[in-house]
Amino acid sequence: MIADQLQGDGFKYLKSGPTLKRRQGDITQEIHFGSSHYNVAGRYIALEIAGSVASLTLGRWRRAHPSNLVRRDGPYASWIVAGNIGNLTTDHRYMTWNLADSATRRDCIDDAVASIHRIILPFFALFDDPARGIETLIHIDMGSVSVLEYILSTLGKEAAEKYGHRVLLRNPYYLERFKTDFAEFARFPPRYKQHGHFATDFAALAVETDLDLTKGD
Numbered sequence: 001m002i003a004d005q006l007q008g009d010g011f012k013y014l015k016s017g018p019t020l021k022r023r024q025g026d027i028t029q030e031i032h033f034g035s036s037h038y039n040v041a042g043r044y045i046a047l048e049i050a051g052s053v054a055s056l057t058l059g060r061w062r063r064a065h066p067s068n069l070v071r072r073d074g075p076y077a078s079w080i081v082a083g084n085i086g087n088l089t090t091d092h093r094y095m096t097w098n099l100a101d102s103a104t105r106r107d108c109i110d111d112a113v114a115s116i117h118r119i120i121l122p123f124f125a126l127f128d129d130p131a132r133g134i135e136t137l138i139h140i141d142m143g144s145v146s147v148l149e150y151i152l153s154t155l156g157k158e159a160a161e162k163y164g165h166r167v168l169l170r171n172p173y174y175l176e177r178f179k180t181d182f183a184e185f186a187r188f189p190p191r192y193k194q195h196g197h198f199a200t201d202f203a204a205l206a207v208e209t210d211l212d213l214t215k216g217d
Contacts, residue, residue, distance in 0.1 A: 002033070005113045009121065028054040028078070029124045031116065036096070047097040047112060051120040052082035053127055058146075061153035068189060069204035070145055080127070080150045085115060088123040090139055130154050138166050145201035152209060164202055164213035174199045178213060182206055 003013035003020055011020035011031065020031040029051070036046035059078030066072070076082075086095035095115065097108040123140070126133030130151065137147060148167075152160035168175045181203035189207065206213050 001109050002113055002116070006031075006116065024128070026056050027124075027127050028056075029127075030054075031120060032082075040100075043100050044098055045100040047099050047108070049085045049095070049097075049112060049116065049120075050083060051085060051088055051123060053080045053124060054078040055080055055127075055150055055154070058150045058153050062149065065209070067204075067208055069185065069208055070149075070201060072149075080146050081144055085119050088119055088140065131159070134159060134163055138163060145198060145205055148202060148205060152205075152211070157209075157211065161211055161213060161215055164206070164211060165215050168199065168202065168213060175214070178203050178206075 003011065006020055007013075010022045010024075012022065013020055017030075018033045022029050030053075032050045032052065034048040034050070036044075036048065039045050054076075055078055058080060062072035062077055084094050086093040097112050099105050099108055126136050134151060134155070148160055148164050151163050168178050177197065177199040181200045185203055185207040202213060205211065
């Protein structure tokens with residue numbers, strides 16, 4: 001039902017996903033659907049919606065820049081960002097719909113479609129013109145080394161440094177952690193591990209690509 005209402009926006013429904021997918025030049029955009037293991041028949045049937053954006057340019061850049069510090073391979077090698085629809089806004093709230101009640105199910109579906117038009121499609125549009133989209137991504141993104149890599153691969157070093165620095169400045173802890181980890185990685189580069197914090201991943205990428213994310217500090 002949702003796919004039928006989004007065909008006019010150029011999405012193709014992939015039942016195996018279940019996913020809606022469209023390609024726009026360098027960018028592939030997908031809307032993913034899922035549910036919950038907390039479902040209770042007749043009482044709670046969750047509809048969860050997420051959006052993802054991938055870039056052919058980013059995929060090529062990652063293949064050309066092998067790394068011991070930041071993972072750049074695997075099935076998601078071209079992904080820039082992905083997340084629940086509610087996390088693609090400045091509010092960062094997890095959004096679901098309950099489809100259990102047949103009497104209200106159509107209203108839930110219509111609200112989900114409206115939310116996709118209100119949230120996911122404008123978020124996707126940020127990647128139509130990366131240079132203009134950065135200003136919005138700075139405020140939406142909670143800290144993602146993948147976005148930093150995308151900006152570096154697409155717009156270059158200066159834009160990446162601007163983005164990374166402004167994200168780190170949101171909280172003094174982020175910037176201090178970045179500085180500490182950058183100094184450590186510069187002396188003793190570790191093999192890849194799940195760092196557990198975006199400031200650490202920023203530091204790893206900055207060491208390998210000679211980014212100065214403290215400009216203006």
